[in-house]
Amino acid sequence: MALPHHATPEDRFWHYSSRGICFAVLAFLVLPILIIIPMSFTAGNLLVFPLPGLSLRWYQSIISGDAWIDAAKNSLFIGLASTTLSMVLGTLAASGLSRMNFALKPAIIGLILSPLLIPIVITAVGMYFHFADIGLSGTYWGLILAHTVLAVPFVVITVLASLEGFDNNLLRAAATLGAPPLKAFRRVTLPIIFPGIASGGLFAFVTSFDEIVVTLFLAAPTQRTLPRQIFSGVREYVSPGIAAVATLLIVLSALLLLTVQLLERRGRRLRGGGIVRH
Amino acid sequence: MAHSDVFDVRKSVRRSQRLSALRNSALVLPLIALLLFAFIVPILLFMYRSVDNGLLHRSFPQTNAALENWVAPAKVPEGAHAALVADLKAIPGSSELAVVARNLNNFEEGFRSLLMKTANRIPDDTPPSWKNALVEIDKRWLATDYWAVLKYQTGPLTTAFVLAAGDLKQDSDGQIIRQPPEQRLYIPLLLRTFEISFTVAVICLLLGYPTAYVLTRLSPFAAGILMIAVLLPFWTSLLVRTTAWIIILQGNGPLNGLLQFAGVIQQPLELIFNRFGTLVAMSHVLLPYMILPLYSVMKSVPESHMRAAHSLGANQRIAFLRVYLPQTMPGIGAGLMFVFILALGYYITPALVGGPRDQMISYMITYHVNEVVNWGMASALGLMLLVTTIILLVIFSRLVKLKHFMR
Numbered sequence: 001m002a003l004p005h006h007a008t009p010e011d012r013f014w015h016y017s018s019r020g021i022c023f024a025v026l027a028f029l030v031l032p033i034l035i036i037i038p039m040s041f042t043a044g045n046l047l048v049f050p051l052p053g054l055s056l057r058w059y060q061s062i063i064s065g066d067a068w069i070d071a072a073k074n075s076l077f078i079g080l081a082s083t084t085l086s087m088v089l090g091t092l093a094a095s096g097l098s099r100m101n102f103a104l105k106p107a108i109i110g111l112i113l114s115p116l117l118i119p120i121v122i123t124a125v126g127m128y129f130h131f132a133d134i135g136l137s138g139t140y141w142g143l144i145l146a147h148t149v150l151a152v153p154f155v156v157i158t159v160l161a162s163l164e165g166f167d168n169n170l171l172r173a174a175a176t177l178g179a180p181p182l183k184a185f186r187r188v189t190l191p192i193i194f195p196g197i198a199s200g201g202l203f204a205f206v207t208s209f210d211e212i213v214v215t216l217f218l219a220a221p222t223q224r225t226l227p228r229q230i231f232s233g234v235r236e237y238v239s240p241g242i243a244a245v246a247t248l249l250i251v252l253s254a255l256l257l258l259t260v261q262l263l264e265r266r267g268r269r270l271r272g273g274g275i276v277r278h
Numbered sequence: 279m280a281h282s283d284v285f286d287v288r289k290s291v292r293r294s295q296r297l298s299a300l301r302n303s304a305l306v307l308p309l310i311a312l313l314l315f316a317f318i319v320p321i322l323l324f325m326y327r328s329v330d331n332g333l334l335h336r337s338f339p340q341t342n343a344a345l346e347n348w349v350a351p352a353k354v355p356e357g358a359h360a361a362l363v364a365d366l367k368a369i370p371g372s373s374e375l376a377v378v379a380r381n382l383n384n385f386e387e388g389f390r391s392l393l394m395k396t397a398n399r400i401p402d403d404t405p406p407s408w409k410n411a412l413v414e415i416d417k418r419w420l421a422t423d424y425w426a427v428l429k430y431q432t433g434p435l436t437t438a439f440v441l442a443a444g445d446l447k448q449d450s451d452g453q454i455i456r457q458p459p460e461q462r463l464y465i466p467l468l469l470r471t472f473e474i475s476f477t478v479a480v481i482c483l484l485l486g487y488p489t490a491y492v493l494t495r496l497s498p499f500a501a502g503i504l505m506i507a508v509l510l511p512f513w514t515s516l517l518v519r520t521t522a523w524i525i526i527l528q529g530n531g532p533l534n535g536l537l538q539f540a541g542v543i544q545q546p547l548e549l550i551f552n553r554f555g556t557l558v559a560m561s562h563v564l565l566p567y568m569i570l571p572l573y574s575v576m577k578s579v580p581e582s583h584m585r586a587a588h589s590l591g592a593n594q595r596i597a598f599l600r601v602y603l604p605q606t607m608p609g610i611g612a613g614l615m616f617v618f619i620l621a622l623g624y625y626i627t628p629a630l631v632g633g634p635r636d637q638m639i640s641y642m643i644t645y646h647v648n649e650v651v652n653w654g655m656a657s658a659l660g661l662m663l664l665v666t667t668i669i670l671l672v673i674f675s676r677l678v679k680l681k682h683f684m685r
């Protein structure tokens with residue numbers, strides 16, 4: 001977007017100030033996250049600026065202690081389990097929904113999306129009481145089911161979007177070639193919507209991996225997860241160890257983000273570029 | 279013959295359609311079952327607690343019956359005292375009695391001690407008048423206030439928590455009145471929640487609009503690169519982002535260090551654990567939810583419209599105000615409402631970066647669950663938040679195509 005030759009000084013002002021604001025806002029979005037990274041390499045005991053010196057001691061301390069490693073294992077286990085469950089239930093539901101055409105469909109989609117929109121504290125306290133009544137609180141199953149509820153909307157959204165441009169003639173072609181519905185799904189539909197399922201799965205994993213409020217209410221004292229560990233640490237004081245953990249998590253998020261971008265590109269190509277990204 | 283053939287085809291088409299509809303529903307069913315079991319039912323049961331009065335209803339059946347025809351200024355009927363004693367004797371165990379007393383105390387200050395004292399001193403043998411016996415234990419049984427609580431708050435359902443969430447209560451005549459000014463807590467809390475959420479939504483709009491605008495005008499390649507800056511916070515853990523703000527804004531953090539180094543300030547500014555910190559951190563977390571829908575709406579505004587405006591003699595400002603802005607209004611409305619709705623339910627960020635005066639309604643819900651152990655009140659506040667959110671969501675879904683929000 002270049003300025004035309006006939007731009008007045010006022011036009012120029014608006015042009016450059018809007019660009020200036022844009023870059024300032026993008027910096028506001030990214031810099032606070034990036035600034036943790038150098039801070040985590042401090043040699044001091046406090047997160048002060050300027051840094052007293054550089055060292056890897058805080059990374060050594062989080063790796064050598066059990067607390068963070070156990071929390072990471074718990075988070076990983078719960079995250080992978082709820083992601084798997086979300087991918088299965090979400091893909092099934094999305095493929096059913098995409099072929100449905102009746103009045104209830106928007107209501108069902110609304111119901112599936114509602115865990116994203118209902119205030120999380122209400123969901124968490126509701127689960128806290130109910131799961132205690134039925135013996136699920138403080139169990140891995142309780143946490144996995146709860147995280148699945150919060151994560152599954154992302155799978156449904158991405159899979160629905162990738163089915164939107166799906167050409168049903170492909171399935172008819174498979175049928176005329178003698179493939180039963182299940183085989184047609186496995187050999188034709190699945191490869192085409194796979195990027196959608198995978199990026200939905202990544203969204204689901206991040207949702208569970210970052211989840212804190214429901215975990216605070218449902219988890220047993222021994223079920224420490226990374227967010228829970230950070231939360232209790234931050235409430236006391238923010239040690240450089242937390243900055244080191246945060247740095248590792250930021251690297252992980254960046255990797256996942258790049259993967260999803262690549263998957264989306266691939267998904268678009270598989271569907272013949274018909275879908276414009278929203 | 280021909281007729282019945284046509285008929286059969288129609289029937290078999292219908293049957294196959296019914297079958298496929300059934301198959302499609304069967305695919306959705308497992309997820310619906312999970313959501314009902316682990317999401318809808320828990321929330322409904324939690325909301326029911328705001329009107330549930332099971333404990334008090336179970337504990338005072340005879341008292342409730344004895345007071346049925348009594349209205350406050352009149353004398354407490356004679357049988358009520360004996361009924362109360364019978365009910366108190368029937369309460370199993372001292373721990374349940376303590377819970378009952380604490381619940382009654384929510385309605386009338388001092389009821390806990392009165393009830394505990396009375397229950398401990400009930401004589402074993404039947405005195406000539408239970409009324410005199412009770413008054414002898416504590417003179418407060420002469421007043422009608424406590425009896426009014428026993429009359430109005432021992433039904434199977436209660437409106438007390440819902441009323442309290444609106445800073446209302448039932449007085450001893452059963453009339454609904456406002457709480458005395460110093461006890462009005464929850465309406466101010468709701469207003470504060472609205473105020474913070476609205477401020478955050480406006481900050482996000484002011485920051486997000488120019489950003490989304492410039493992003494739509496760049497080449498697809500440049501926009502793709504810069505979009506990563508919008509999406510990275512989206513993917514970064516909420517706790518990591520909140521921690522980042524605590525580190526940056528704290529007294530000896532980088533921002534204060536930089537400002538002192540530059541000589542702008544002498545003493546570190548108080549930037550965190552107050553409203554400023556809350557607004558900054560919440561705006562940072564919610565800004566992508568503003569930029570993405572705005573970007574989506576702005577993408578659909580054809581550039582030719584602006585060129586047409588220019589060719590008709592409008593400068594950039596006029597063309598923007600008269601041509602561009604009106605076409606992006608749906609995005610503005612949607613973004614504002616979306617950020618506002620999400621902000622209403624925020625808990626973690628204000629809890630970690632706010633001070634005591636920046637806590638919102640979600641915090642008060644957890645406070646009642648964990649600290650005060652007044653679950654009815656937690657539920658009533660939850661109901662207030664849930665109803666507000668649902669009303670806004672319904673308006674929101676009428677106003678916007680949800681498509682803009684499905685990335």
